[in-house]
Amino acid sequence: MDLQLKNxxxxxxxxxxxxxxxxxxxxxxxGALVVICSRDEAHITAAADAIRAETGHSALGVAADVRRAADIDVLIERVVDEYGGLDILVTNSGGPAAAQFEDLTDEMWLEAIDLLIMSSVRLIRSALPHLRESTAPSVLSITSVSTKQPIPNLVLSNSLRMTVIGMIKTLAGELGPEGIRFNSILPGWTETERVHDLLESRARRNNTTIEVEYAVQAEQAALRRLATPREFATVAAFLCSPAASYLTGLMLSVDGGSYKGTF
Ligand SMILES: NC(=O)c1ccc[n+]([C@@H]2O[C@H](COP(=O)([O-])OP(=O)(O)OC[C@H]3O[C@@H](n4cnc5c(N)ncnc54)[C@H](OP(=O)(O)O)[C@@H]3O)[C@@H](O)[C@H]2O)c1
Known part of the structure; x- marks a missing residue:
């Protein structure tokens, strides 16, 4: 299938x-022209270099902290200066601290609001004028299965991501008449550096090993394993591509059957 992502x-x-x-x-x-950001300049430059080396397509790395409004405006300007427009926005951020309700101060809640909610608000607001100029505009928000089934010890994710889901669904309705699609994708447990760190700290807490904690987590999925990042990414790329042109307002779980509910 051609995802129609070339250029x-x-x-x-x-x-x-x-x-x-x-x-x-x-x-x-x-074949898309990608811009990626993260806070560490050396790390993001190396990541863009690795993408270019593997695919042969242009890729730009920009140092930006999505918690900071000023960084977001500069980032969007950089995209448009480099490539002349913007067709697809994928909003993602680092995960919030793992904690239980009574561990959290007001300051920690407010920091997590900037990280998870205000980053999406500001990115979408700043991108909209450019998305309106695109012939196939779409926004994809990376959230979590925690919005369907709360994850123990992750009250910040369980609560604040619900706001993002609500905003994305609302925007699908408000901007659908202009042809702009808004979807969210809900990763289940996927083998990334963050998951490695979470399972390592779980092993320390439970006095087990990381292998044991991987196996316990894998048991939760119908497929009895965690996802690979690529299994997540192929679904994400489809959802924000023109090939998914009639999909909007969707909350799509990529969780190997971990969520047990019907809806
Ligand atoms: N992996 C999973 O199984 C899973 C499941 C459900 C939800 N999620 C959520 O999906 C998101 C991505 O997860 P992941 O597993 O890919 O995490 P990860 O391996 O920790 O990667 C996080 C990325 O975000 C960047 N980052 C962190 N804070 C940032 C900030 N303030 N501004 C800009 N970039 C920032 C990091 O680079 P720098 O540190 O250099 O900035 C890094 O590139 C997280 O919100 C996570 O909670 C993940």
Whole structure:
């Protein structure tokens, strides 16, 4: 199937590694011109170099912290200066701290709001004038299966990502008449650096090993294993591509059957 991504301009945030990187790489494999960002300049430059080397398509790495409004405006300007427009925005950020409700101060809640909610608000607001100029505009928000089934010890993710889901669904309705699609994709447990760190700390807490914790987590999925980043990324690339032109307002879980509910 042709995803019709050749020469489309795609911005993927928080993408020097993990789900963001895998998504940008997949879009680039399909011929998109990708811009990726993360906070560490050396790391994001190396990630863009790796994408270019693997796919042979143009890729640009920009150092930007998605918690900062000023960084977001500069980032979007950079995309448009480099490639002349923007067709696809994939909003992603680092994960919030793993914690239980009583561990959290007001400051920690407010920091997580900037990381998970305001980053999406500002990215979408700043991208909209350019998306309106595109012939196939779409926004894909990377959230979590925690929006369907809360994950223990992740109250920040379980609560704040619901706001993002609500905003994306609302925007699908508000901007659908202009042809702009808005979807969210809900990763289940995928083998990234963050998941490695989470399972390592779980092993320390439970006095087990990381292998045991991987196996326990794998048991939760109908497919009895975690996803690879590429399995997530192929779905993400499809969802934001013109090939998915009649899909909007969707919350799509990529979780190997971990979520047990019907809806
Ligand atoms: N992997 C999973 O199984 C899974 C499941 C559900 C939800 N999620 C969510 O999906 C998102 C990505 O997860 P992941 O597993 O790919 O995480 P990861 O391996 O930790 O990668 C996170 C990426 O985000 C960048 N980043 C972090 N904070 C940033 C900021 N403030 N501004 C810009 N870039 C930032 C990091 O680079 P720098 O540190 O250099 O900035 C890195 O490139 C997270 O929100 C996570 O909670 C993941």
């Amino acid at each position: 489309r301009v795609a911005l993927v945030t928080a993408a020097s590694q993990g789900l963001g990187y895998a998504t940008a790489l997949e879009l680039s494999r399909e």
